[in-house]
Amino acid sequence: MRLFVTGTDTGVGKTEIAVGLLRVMVARGLTPFACKPWESGGRDADSDATRLRHAAGDWQRPAEVCLYRLKAPLAPAIAAEREGRRLSFSRVVRHVRGLEGDGVVEGAGGLYVPVDRTHDVIDLVRAVKVPVVLVARAGLGTINHTSLSLHALEGVELAAVVLVQGTKVADPSVPTNRRALERRFPNVPFVGPVPFEPNAKRRAALVERAVEPIIASR
Ligand SMILES: Nc1ncnc2c1ncn2[C@@H]1O[C@H](COP(=O)(O)OP(=O)(O)OP(=O)(O)O)[C@@H](O)[C@H]1O
Numbered sequence: 431m432r433l434f435v436t437g438t439d440t441g442v443g444k445t446e447i448a449v450g451l452l453r454v455m456v457a458r459g460l461t462p463f464a465c466k467p468w469e470s471g472g473r474d475a476d477s478d479a480t481r482l483r484h485a486a487g488d489w490q491r492p493a494e495v496c497l498y499r500l501k502a503p504l505a506p507a508i509a510a511e512r513e514g515r516r517l518s519f520s521r522v523v524r525h526v527r528g529l530e531g532d533g534v535v536e537g538a539g540g541l542y543v544p545v546d547r548t549h550d551v552i553d554l555v556r557a558v559k560v561p562v563v564l565v566a567r568a569g570l571g572t573i574n575h576t577s578l579s580l581h582a583l584e585g586v587e588l589a590a591v592v593l594v595q596g597t598k599v600a601d602p603s604v605p606t607n608r609r610a611l612e613r614r615f616p617n618v619p620f621v622g623p624v625p626f627e628p629n630a631k632r633r634a635a636l637v638e639r640a641v642e643p644i645i646a647s648r
């Protein structure tokens with residue numbers, strides 16, 4: 431069971447969902463791999479790669495989880511250019527293809543984020559053929575962003591679309607968005623919305639409960 435967690439945008443809840451998927455896998459007795467091929471900005475201690483590695487059971491070396499750690503909080507290709515570094519897309523493809531067993535890959539930002547001069551995240555999704563979990567905001571704007579991402583993913587196996595309410599603001603679209611998207615994409619399994627929960631422990635429990643059916647159905 432391998433899943434590629436991508437999103438309609440940056441900051442939509444990909445890491446929260448990827449961590450939840452890994453925890454559910456571990457709870458089921460699996461030893462999943464975590465993979466965050468490119469990561470930009472932030473500190474190592476609370477990076478996505480570190481969180482994913484912990485959630486997966488801490489058996490991987492950090493350099494196996496994240497191939498390219500970039501300083502500036504920018505799209506990987508842009509951050510790399512600043513540092514005068516060259517990112518090898520084929521190295522990432524080989525690495526992800528070579529991961530054995532079950533696990534979760536988290537992309538960077540959304541699908542059309544550049545990861546070198548000629549490739550975007552979606553090129554990795556298509557190259558590795560790992561089923562996708564698309565994370566989307568639960569609120570206003572998500573019908574548009576989710577539809578755009580799903581059209582971009584035509585022909586790719588979809589495990590689920592997960593709606594996440596990552597902010598506290600009152601938004602009357604939250605209760606209706608999932609139904610509206612289900613009508614538009616009747617063959618896509620939707621999950622959520624995962625409610626806003628500021629307490630990390632309670633949030634983790636909510637996320638695990640929400641993503642459990644994605645694992646159970648595979
Ligand atoms: N259900 C929720 N309730 C409250 N806060 C949430 C919820 N889901 C996500 N968040 C918060 O929203 C922020 C963005 O989430 P996350 O880091 O998972 O996004 P991301 O898509 O992985 O971002 P990036 O593109 O930087 O990798 C985090 O601070 C996270 O804790």
Ligand SMILES: [Mg+2]
Binds near residue numbers: 444445446478536
């Ligand atoms: Mg993330």
